[in-house]
Amino acid sequence: MSSEGRVALVTGSGRGIGRAIALALAEDGADVAVNYRSDAEAAAETVAAIEKLGRRALAVQASVDSVEDDERMVDHVIDEFGHIDILVNNAGIASRGRFVADTNPDELLRVMATHALGAHHVSRLVLPSMRSRPRGDIIMISSVASLGFAPGGAPYTMAKAALEALAFTLAKEERDNGIRVNVVAxxxxxxxxxxxxxxxxxxxxDIRKLDENSPFGRVCRPEDIANMVRFLVSPQAEYITGQKMNIHGGSANVG
Incomplete structure (x- = not known):
C-alpha cells in the first residue's frame, strides 16, 4: 500500500488515532504534516517518530475551528512540501454526555465547530493543491455514534453526522478532479x-478489562483505524469514494 512521494496533512495527529494514522502513512512512504492544537510536545514526538522512518515531517499548530489558523496551516504545509495529496480530518473533542435539555449552547457550538466546520474549512483550503495532483484523498474520521444516536450525546453525534454529510457531498463534487473522499468510523x-x-x-x-467481552477479544486499537486509512489512500482503493467504513469489529452494541 504505497504512498511514496505523497504529502499528507493529518489534523489532531499528536496523539491517539491521529498519531497512528500519521505513522502508518509515513511507513507507506508519505511525508506528513502533524497538526496539533495545544500539545506541542506530543506533536514533536510524532514528528521525531516519522523522521526515524526516513520521511519528512512537520509539526504545525492550528485550532481547526479557526479559519485563520487553517489558512496559515495549509499555506505553511504547501510552502514546506510543495503540495498536499492526502488530508485526514481527524481532529475532534468529546461532548459532556448530557441530555439535550441540559446541554450548554456553547458546548454544542464548540463540538460542531471542531468536528464539522473545521473539516469543511481545511478541506476547502487543500482542494486547489489536490486538484493539481494526479490523485487526492480526503478521509473523515467519524464515529459509530452516528449509527446508534444514543441518548446523552447530541452535540457529538450531530457533529459526526454533519461531517459525514460533508464527505458524501464532497465525494460527488470532486470525483471528476481525481479526488476520493471517504469516511472511517x-x-x-x-x-x-x-x-x-x-x-x-x-x-x-483500565480499558483492557473490556477485552474479554469485545469483538475478537480486544478493544479496538488506533492502528486498526490507521490500517483502514492507509488502505483507502492506496492504489488498491483507487475505485472507492463516497463510502463509510465502520470499524467496530462487527459489534451490534453501537448505540
Whole structure:
C-alpha cells in the first residue's frame, strides 16, 4: 500500500488515532504534516517518530475551528512540501454526555465547530493543491455514534453526522478532479479519549478489562483505524469514494 512521494496533512495527529494514522502513512512512504492544537510536545514526538522512518515531517499548530489558523496551516504545509495529496480530518473533542435539555449552547457550538466546520474549512483550503495532483484523498474520521444516536450525546453525534454529510457531498463534487473522499468510523478505541469515556460511563479505569467481552477479544486499537486509512489512500482503493467504513469489529452494541 504505497504512498511514496505523497504529502499528507493529518489534523489532531499528536496523539491517539491521529498519531497512528500519521505513522502508518509515513511507513507507506508519505511525508506528513502533524497538526496539533495545544500539545506541542506530543506533536514533536510524532514528528521525531516519522523522521526515524526516513520521511519528512512537520509539526504545525492550528485550532481547526479557526479559519485563520487553517489558512496559515495549509499555506505553511504547501510552502514546506510543495503540495498536499492526502488530508485526514481527524481532529475532534468529546461532548459532556448530557441530555439535550441540559446541554450548554456553547458546548454544542464548540463540538460542531471542531468536528464539522473545521473539516469543511481545511478541506476547502487543500482542494486547489489536490486538484493539481494526479490523485487526492480526503478521509473523515467519524464515529459509530452516528449509527446508534444514543441518548446523552447530541452535540457529538450531530457533529459526526454533519461531517459525514460533508464527505458524501464532497465525494460527488470532486470525483471528476481525481479526488476520493471517504469516511472511517471507529467504535470504542484504546486512546486517551476512549479511556476517559469508559471511566465516565462505567467507572472502569483500565480499558483492557473490556477485552474479554469485545469483538475478537480486544478493544479496538488506533492502528486498526490507521490500517483502514492507509488502505483507502492506496492504489488498491483507487475505485472507492463516497463510502463509510465502520470499524467496530462487527459489534451490534453501537448505540
Amino acid at each position: 471507529p467504535g470504542l478505541v484504546d486512546t486517551d479519549m476512549g479511556r476517559r469515556l469508559v471511566k465516565a460511563v462505567t467507572g472502569i479505569t
